[in-house]
Amino acid sequence: MGEPRRIVIVGTGLAGATAAGALRDKGYTGEVLMLGQEAHRPYELPALSKGILLGQTDEPDWVHDEDTYARRDIELRLSTVVSEIRLAAHEVVSEDGTHHPFDRLLLATGSQPRRPVMTGVHLDGLHLLRTLDDARALRAELDAGRRVVIVGAGWIGCEVAAAARRNGCEVTVVEPMPLPLYRILGDTIAEVFHDLHAEEGVTWKLGVGVFGFTGDEAGRVTGVSLDDGSELPSDVTVVAVGAAPRVELAHAAGLELAGAVSGGGLDVDECLRTSAPDVYAAGDIAAHAHPRYGHRVRVEHWATAKDQGAHVAGNLLGGAEPYTASPYFFSDQYDLGLEFRGIADPMADELVVRGDLRAREFIAFWVRGDEVRGALNVNMWDDGDALSALVDGDIRVDRTKLADGDLASLVG
Missing domain, CATH: 3.30.390.30 (FAD/NAD-linked reductase, C-terminal dimerisation domain)
Known part of the structure; x- marks a missing residue:
C-alpha cells in the first residue's frame, strides 16, 4: 500500500485535527482536506463541562492555532455537512453536491448526546452538552439561585452539577441507578461521589426515572416529571444520559458496524482500518479490535480521540501498526x-x-x-x-x- 496523493478527513473534532497535524509531522506532502459541520475550528471537549461552565474561560482548548491549517496546507472546510460516502468511487459528497475524491479516508465523526424518547423532550430550553455553542448557552443560564435539574449522573452530569453549584444554583440530579457513576465505579467508589456532591448541596433523586418534561404556554421546559408521579420544577434542565456514535454515514455506505459493542460504533481492526480498503476511523466512532483486551473497545474520552488521531496518521500513509494504548480520562469536580x-x-x-x-x-x-x-x-x-x-x-x-x-x- 503506497503513499496516497489525497487524504480526506470527515470530522473536525480532536481525532480528525490531530490526525491532520500528525500527517504533516510525518512529512506527508500530499493533499489533506478536512470536512466538518461545526462553524468553529477544531477544539477539545473537556473544557466544555469544566472551565467554560465554571466561568473560568470563554474559550476551549483549540487543537491547533488558527493559522496552523493554512500554514501547513491543511484545507479546513467548516460548516460543511457530508451527506454520502461512495466507496466504489473513492469519494465523499457534501450536502451542497460537491464531490471530494480521496485515496485514503478517515472517518472521525465523533458522537452526539442521546436524546431520550419521552414527552416534552423537544421543548425549548432543554439543554444537551456536546459542542462549544451548547456549553456557552448553558453557562449563560447558570445564575445564582436558579433551579437546575440534571437528568443523568454519569461523568457529564456530575461535572455539570459541580459547575452549577459553584455558580450558586440549586441543583437536583435524577438518576435511575442507586448511586452516581454506579455502573462505572461500583458502589464503594460511587459512594464517594454521592457524598461529595451531597456535601456541596446537590439534592439526589436516585433510583427513580424520568417520565417526561413539562412546559409553559410559550413552549419552554419548566419541569421534570418523574416516574414515581412527582414533578421537579426547573429553571434550567440538562439531559446527560450518554452519547451515541455518529455512524449514519458509515452505515449508509455499507461499512461494518459493531453491534456487539456497548453503544455500537464502527468496526475497525487493530490498525483502525474499517471493513473497506483505504477507509479508517478514529475517536468516538471507532469500535477497535484492541490487541491487549482481546475484544472490541469503543471509548468516548479525550485521550483516545487524541491518541488514535495521532496513531492512525502512520497507517493512512501505508503503515500497519496496531493501536495498543489503554483508555485514559480525567475529571474535576469541586x-x-x-x-x-x-x-x-x-x-x-x-x-x-x-x-x-x-x-x-x-x-x-x-x-x-x-x-x-x-x-x-x-x-x-x-x-x-x-x-x-x-x-x-x-x-x-x-x-x-x-x-x-x-x-x-x-x-x-
Whole structure:
C-alpha cells in the first residue's frame, strides 16, 4: 500500500485535527482536506463541562492555532455537512453536491448526546452538552439561585452539577441507578461521589426515572416529571444520559458496524482500518479490535480521540501498526481531581483501595485474577507512571502490595 496523493478527513473534532497535524509531522506532502459541520475550528471537549461552565474561560482548548491549517496546507472546510460516502468511487459528497475524491479516508465523526424518547423532550430550553455553542448557552443560564435539574449522573452530569453549584444554583440530579457513576465505579467508589456532591448541596433523586418534561404556554421546559408521579420544577434542565456514535454515514455506505459493542460504533481492526480498503476511523466512532483486551473497545474520552488521531496518521500513509494504548480520562469536580486508566468491570473485578476514601485521597484498583484492569487515582498525583505500567503491562500483582506497598517496586 503506497503513499496516497489525497487524504480526506470527515470530522473536525480532536481525532480528525490531530490526525491532520500528525500527517504533516510525518512529512506527508500530499493533499489533506478536512470536512466538518461545526462553524468553529477544531477544539477539545473537556473544557466544555469544566472551565467554560465554571466561568473560568470563554474559550476551549483549540487543537491547533488558527493559522496552523493554512500554514501547513491543511484545507479546513467548516460548516460543511457530508451527506454520502461512495466507496466504489473513492469519494465523499457534501450536502451542497460537491464531490471530494480521496485515496485514503478517515472517518472521525465523533458522537452526539442521546436524546431520550419521552414527552416534552423537544421543548425549548432543554439543554444537551456536546459542542462549544451548547456549553456557552448553558453557562449563560447558570445564575445564582436558579433551579437546575440534571437528568443523568454519569461523568457529564456530575461535572455539570459541580459547575452549577459553584455558580450558586440549586441543583437536583435524577438518576435511575442507586448511586452516581454506579455502573462505572461500583458502589464503594460511587459512594464517594454521592457524598461529595451531597456535601456541596446537590439534592439526589436516585433510583427513580424520568417520565417526561413539562412546559409553559410559550413552549419552554419548566419541569421534570418523574416516574414515581412527582414533578421537579426547573429553571434550567440538562439531559446527560450518554452519547451515541455518529455512524449514519458509515452505515449508509455499507461499512461494518459493531453491534456487539456497548453503544455500537464502527468496526475497525487493530490498525483502525474499517471493513473497506483505504477507509479508517478514529475517536468516538471507532469500535477497535484492541490487541491487549482481546475484544472490541469503543471509548468516548479525550485521550483516545487524541491518541488514535495521532496513531492512525502512520497507517493512512501505508503503515500497519496496531493501536495498543489503554483508555485514559480525567475529571474535576469541586476540589476533587481524578484520573482513570484501563478498562474495569466493577461488578466482577475485585476492588483494592490504597489511601483514604473519607479524605478523598486514594487510589482504587480493579483486579481480575492477578492483573490490574483499571486504576483510579483521586487527589493523588505522584504514581501516574506506575499506574500506567500496572494497567498497560503484563504484570502479576499482590493485592497487599497494591494496598500498602511501594508501587514503583511492583513495576520494576
